[in-house]
Amino acid sequence: MIVGVPKEIKNKENRVGMVVAGVRALTQSGHKVLIQHNAGVGAGISDDDYRRAGGTIIDTAKEVFDKADMIVKVKEPLPEEYPLLRENQILYTYLHLAADERLTKALMERKIVGIAYETIQPADGTLPLLAPMSAVAGRMATQVGANYLTHDHGGKGLLLGGVTGVERANVVVIGGGVVGINSAKMAVGLGARVSILDTNVARLDYLSDIFKNDVTTLYCNSEQVERVVTQADLVIGAVLVTGAKAPKLVTREMISKMQPGGVVVDVAVDQGGCVETCRPTSHEHPTYVVDGIIHYAVPNMPGAVPRTSTYALTNVTMKYAVMIANMGWKDAVAKDPALLKGVNILNGKVAYKQVADDLGLPYEAVRI
DSSP: OEEEEOOOOSTTOOOOSOOHHHHHHHHHTTOEEEEETTTTGGGTOOHHHHHHTTOEEESOHHHHHHHOSEEEOSSOOOGGGGGGOOTTOEEEEOOOGGGOHHHHHHHHHHTOEEEEGGGOOOTTOOOTTTHHHHHHHHHHHHHHHHHHTSGGGTSOOOOTTOOTTSOOOEEEEEOOSHHHHHHHHHHHHTTOEEEEEESOHHHHHHHHHHHGGGEEEEEOOHHHHHHHHTTOSEEEEOOOOTTSOOOOOBOHHHHHTSOTTOEEEEGGGGGTOSBTTOOOOOSSSOEEEETTEEEEOOTTGGGGSHHHHHHHHHHHHHHHHHHHHHHOHHHHHHHOHHHHTTEEEETTEEOSHHHHHHHTOOBOOOOO
């Protein structure tokens, strides 16, 4: 199989879909890997590094897309990439379709095989290809929030952990999954007062056990959310419903009751966001202000730390990339039920039910 790795073009996105070890694994299995010129530079990987592993450097994205049977990326295609995709070509990347009807319809029209990292799910219910980026984003969310709470960034002028004799900042994390637990770890480590909300009581028990008295665990309902959000200095949105749009748990009214100079970081923005006032921003223009509250809502937060993120991501994506290349996507998904759940687009139809339901589009299950 010919596998193509184009350079990412999303704003300030410096991750790359494959590292040197992935190229070597594929070429040693008899496949050809085409990498666009300078695709790996942001992650510290040179064209020569790829060449030494057996990869072939290609000048343009169009050439990569034209020649490759499978495209391996990090982020979803942008509109300028839509025409480069062709029928039956495998697209293996993060897609986050439930929040993007335009992208979904474009992939349907191109009749590609769209396999999404974020919905590959083994029987234990985990999301192994989403987890490392969620961990990065969760840790970054606290760092970003602490940064924007400083006065020179328009915030309240608070140090997250305070100092002796001065009150600490109040951090509220909505969602106790991978993003939430990593946000909380960072906030606790910096000395903040931390509350985590979730609807899963078993998860709250787990969080309470590992954090002891360092965090307050709360059951997530509208009353609790309003109470803690209006008292928060930093709110981190860490909600995930697999493959679906994030529910709007924090309303405009709640935001308006926060003290001016507070900060909201909505990590769920790539799935539509869990804060009503949030809309996608970019690394170039990451924030805006609503009712005196600073909003940070960059969908590709891990792109700011591409070396860490690229290696963390490819540690978990390459297993399936090699499987698809070796077996073809049909045999690969027939063999691995977790990978089957990753198929979101097939034969011009939506093949993941939650995406179809959220967008009001026809659903057609994958038939092997």
